[in-house]
Amino acid sequence: MSILPLLLFILYYSLGFAAIFFWRKKKIEPDQLFFQGIWLLVAVVLYTGTLEILKGSFYFLIPLLFFFLFYLIYRKNRARLLNGVLFQFFLVIFGLYLLYNFYLTKDWLIAGLFFAALAVFVLLVAFGLIGLLVFLYWNAIVVLKKETHTIANLLTLILAIFLTVYLIANYFLKSKSPWYIEIPFTFLSIVLVYLLANFVIFLTSTLLYQFYYPKYNQDFIIVLGAGLINGERVTPLLAKRIDRAIQFYQTQRSKTGHPIKLVMSGGQGPDENVPEAVAMKRYACEQGILENDILLEANSTTTYENMCFSKELIENQGIVNPRVLFVSNNYHIFRAGMFAHQAKLPAEGIGCKTAFYYLPNATLREFAAILLMHKRMHLVLLSIVAMYYVLSTLVYLFH
Template sequence: MSNFIPEIIYAIVFIVGNLTVYFWRRKTDDPDIFFFCCIWSLASLFVYLAAIEIPKGSFFVVIPLLFLGLFLQSYFRSKARLLNGFLFNLFIIVFGGYLLYNIFTTTSIIVGGLLAVVLVAFLLIVFFGIAALLIFLYWNAIVVMKKESHSLANLLTLLLAIFLTVYLVYDHFIAQQLPLWLSGFLSCLPLIMGYFFLVFFNFLTISLLYQFNHPRYDQDYVMVLGAGLLNGEKVTPLLARRIDAAIHFYQAQQKAKGKRAKLLMSGGQGPDEKISEAQAMKNYALSQGIPESDILLENQSTTTLENMRFSKKIMEEHSPNGYKAIFSSNNYHIFRAGIFANQAGLAADGIGAKTAFYYLPNAFLREFVAIVMMNKRRHLLVVGGIVGLTTAATLIRLLVN
């Protein structure tokens, strides 16, 4: 029994700590219970790992902590950067390597349990990953086509599913039948796919982490980023959710601190719209009981980058001595919007409005495509390098044979 004393103490500290965090955060204006429980769980785990390793004379627990510190330093310096996704995933890989070392040197049942969960998840992905992914993508595509318009932007999950299906058929039934020179050249395809998978994984990681952003209740402005209108004059359900998220923050800040922020509606008038998006958003906010004196309009922008630039100009005119601001958009969009805020020189983070689950896969794919296009030169160089290397390798094989 004495051999399990560290594990018993850790289990007690873990459970009691999380219960304490739960009841503590419930009493606050902005509970965010899940985030703070994650912080406590990670901190208590590292304390436990250090407690069982250091007495044995090693200090390798410092290594994953350094990588975690590197991620946190980059993240809090600027949250909307793809680099942060890479650094977090790098931390996870290093931490996994450390856990493997730890299990062999300490035989901890806690570490063994963590690795068992990871192993089971890995095996499930290996055995069912591709098939499950294809089934999910086709199902999601059908749902989106039933509930949304058939625009190209809403067909991304279907296009991805078709591409993966064609590639699997090629890889299993056609690749072996091709001449050496052609199969060698086409060997660049899995490498290119692997590269974009890593880029997407980093993007998805930081996009999900960005959802935990919870601005303080001391904001002067809450920007709402515009979107298309119904019949050229009414906000869509998607845009209404953005406004609702801003109104919720506006009301929560007023209740918590007694400070009233200005809602800055940002969006110009499209060629098929009767009024500007900003005006339609104002009309909706007024219908929700927001005083007109607390609403500002930016009605010239046509892109998210212009949303940020033109809104920044308005806020600087109203608050020449400085201000604090955040922006509201749909949860899948706030990371890319944060990138545009950085490009505009605007120190503002985003709050995300909830989006229907069925729409999220397609929405995140659309955001990923947009992110790739923002850095298309870099990706073209990498793809070109892969094609060049595989072509050179194929030529060498042909000459040798």
């Protein structure tokens, strides 16, 4: 193996690592891990490309083309599940390319990268379900201690119990059961695999949506409501949303001076004394925001209505092609972005952080909500599978 490509890799990876470190160091949200991860992928492609060019081939262009396809579609609309599908597909293509590159070049750095990724995958498959169960039970205990015992806050516990029962039944019953139990059980297994695949796509799409860094030239920031304490005070969760909007508002005013208004969006629920937007405005004013810089949208009861009614309010301000952001918790901004797209509101979301223990339940709720948004498609696909198993059973019985 020639030492020159390896030295080149060390050189341009080190330079890129240092450049990204100092570039992101002074940012409000450095996200070093994300940007360094992207650079590592780029550096690997540059390295493998160098090896290939020395061998007279150019197959490294294939994963690059898939990545650029993903990126173009992602840039056009960041809030869709197709982004997760394309990114996962890119990772598969990239893994296959690394395997081919090792076959072509016999370079052990490439082999190390490939087998490290393969080892992680094997460990996830072998121990992922056990680890998931341990994590779900642990999270359920923490949530039960810190939150109210509502169905929404018990999702991790319900999922853990269901998976435990399923695994026990799968081990003890399936192989020894008659056909009329085995076939439905197999169908249930397929449904679970289908849901798992959709969850991976959803999670990938949600994570990709987090990495957005808007310019400080926005005209409006919509803050999405989230319930009140005693019907009149913002909750800690809602306060974090408002604080995130205030942070951006103040940074823009100090950096560029571009005028910006906060749109407090939230109607009045049956158990609330005032509209959420009014309580949100009161909180923002207590943090030093000028009252004239706050607009109220106090009629919405859903995230979709948040987007529709806020859009109407913004259009009435008379700004041509306004630049708009919205703020919600990081687990919610992907679905909120889907609603913004449906409402034809050209806005992207920035998220505020959520307590780690709260994320699993919140993520499961978001996943369930997105499944319901596409329920027809899922029902059609699962119905086709169910029909196949019904026909298979009839053939088995009457053969």
